[in-house]
Amino acid sequence: AQSVTQLGSHVSVSEGALVLLRCNYSSSVPPYLFWYVQYPNQGLQLLLKYTSAATLVKGINGFEAEFKKSETSFHLTKPSAHMSDAAEYFCAVSDRGRDDKIIFGKGTRLHILP
Amino acid sequence: DGGITQSPKYLFRKEGQNVTLSCEQNLNHDAMYWYRQDPGQGLRLIYYSQIVNDFQKGDIAEGYSVSREKKESFPLTVTSAQKNPTAFYLCASGGQPNSPLHFGNGTRLTVT
Numbered sequence: 001a002q003s004v005t006q007l008g009s010h011v012s013v014s015e016g017a018l019v020l021l022r023c024n025y026s027s028s029v030p031p032y033l034f035w036y037v038q039y040p041n042q043g044l045q046l047l048l049k050y051t052s053a054a055t056l057v058k059g060i061n062g063f064e065a066e067f068k069k070s071e072t073s074f075h076l077t078k079p080s081a082h083m084s085d086a087a088e089y090f091c092a093v094s095d096r097g098r099d100d101k102i103i104f105g106k107g108t109r110l111h112i113l114p
Numbered sequence: 115d116g117g118i119t120q121s122p123k124y125l126f127r128k129e130g131q132n133v134t135l136s137c138e139q140n141l142n143h144d145a146m147y148w149y150r151q152d153p154g155q156g157l158r159l160i161y162y163s164q165i166v167n168d169f170q171k172g173d174i175a176e177g178y179s180v181s182r183e184k185k186e187s188f189p190l191t192v193t194s195a196q197k198n199p200t201a202f203y204l205c206a207s208g209g210q211p212n213s214p215l216h217f218g219n220g221t222r223l224t225v226t
Binding site: 009032034036041042043044045046049051090094101102104105106107 | 118154155159
């Protein structure tokens with residue numbers, strides 16, 4: 001079965017500093033991987049997706065993620081944090097090729113310090 | 115604009131009452147999903163449907179029921195059998211397999 005682990009339920013960074021949110025996955029088949037962002041009392045919005053075309057994926061709002069098969073990782077980064085980046089971030093792996101499910105990690109809440 | 119509409123945004127019920135959460139999409143997606151979100155637990159799958167008139171249980175289906183009579187609609191009923199119904203409920207839809215899900219803005223249910 002596929003699974004996703006997000007390291008750190010809360011991450012704090014200073015405004016202007018590097019953002020690094022960690023995600024490791026488990027999959028028996030080549031995975032499709034996603035990062036979503038959620039602002040308070042809203043649904044999830046897609047940040048970026050990995051579909052095997054390129055290992056470095058660029059998303060919206062200056063975020064990017066690198067797929068590393070040897071490390072089974074798909075960490076999310078942004079060079080310079082902005083106050084508006086404060087939100088909860090979810091990593092997800094697709095099982096939709098088999099039984100049409102997407103498995104989500106438990107989420108990481110990003111805090112931006114002024 | 116295409117999207118997913120969940121209503122109402124906030125819902126309050128007394129313990130022992132059934133309640134139905136609405137989810138409508140105009141994205142022409144075949145697959146629809148219901149997730150429950152609790153603090154620190156991420157999203158947990160309740161039910162999903164890949165086609166009209168068919169649906170499957172997710173990881174936490176007990177105390178919930180769904181129907182899929184139309185492609186656009188996938189209502190979720192929280193029954194009195196659900197022991198801890200207070201939560202944030204998210205509906206999503208998906209097009210092609212392995213494509214990202216589109217989410218509604220959620221319904222926050224409070225049962226007292």
